[in-house]
Amino acid sequence: MLEVQDVEQLIGGALDRIAADEFMPDEERTHAESAVGEDEAEALAYLVDPFDLVAEVPGVELAQASWSSEQIDYDPDADDWELAHDEEDGDEESDEGADEQEEDLARHQ
Secondary structure (H helix, E strand, C coil), X not given: CCCCCCHHHHHHHHHHHXXXXXXXXXXXXXXXXXXXXXXXXXXXXXXXXXXXHHCCCCCCCCCCCCCXXXXXXXXXXXXXXXXXXXXXXXXXXXXXXXXXXXXXXXXXX
């Protein structure tokens, strides 16, 4: 999950990246600028290269990547947002692994 806190800044960064791409054909540039202005996932896609995200992960080769986005109201206290490990039958090993994942996510935010 990714929370966009400043949509205008995200879109502006993507538009800057598109404008700086000297190899992008004008027709593609026009389409990209339009798409970025309409969808935050498109803006993110111009700023984050999924291949770069996993390039150093051993044993992983990214063959294809796609983005999607959805507007939601996030309430961390709502039951709908409970992590899957909270629904398990109390398996300590699963809880420890989930805690480590949450710590990793917190370090990267």
